[in-house]
Amino acid sequence: MFRAIVVFCVGVVLSACGSDNNTGELALSAVQDGALLVDVRTAEEFATGHLPGAINIPHGEIVEGIAALDLPQSSDIVLYCRSGNRSGIATASLSAAGFTKAVNAGAYSALKPVWDAGG
Template structure:
């Protein structure tokens, strides 16, 4: 069964649009994590959580950061009874894992969380 050419072109256009939207959303995510905002929060006493692996953390991390793998952040903060209004800055290598952890916290009702993005970007803007 052969597909109508117009329908095929519409599907191709939709896929291209979806790909472009994904690229643009990745760019906007990076733009939404200015290191200066993270450092302002850190300098004002925010808890700093490095959501990378133990090995990544051991290779270098921000002073004062605690290491909690991204998939365990919500569980650990809940277990430690951290107030949901506590200022928290999360970071990882690129901002992706910290973004996932940040979303989990926001969905659970945390109100002062911030995805600080990538470790290297934070260090470069210290």
């Protein structure tokens, strides 16, 4: 339980740092190299716009949703949301479930220009 709390706190702190251009470029590069791109916003938010190639798994369903894809726990997974908060929570949840390469890419609004320029 302590480990889950620590992972959660680290994810929340990192989510505040997840929206700069360097993070967006790293996220784009990871996706171009085969990482799974996951939008953790609601289905309604996803329908209003999302990054090309993203799948939608709401943050509260992330562990079950990724498990349903039958991915190895070492899979590269890039998560984003509206502000970086929910993707931080989702990243922490995946880490607590044993996924070792899930990263919070931050906010959709910060990532979209990077994707538009480089995707």
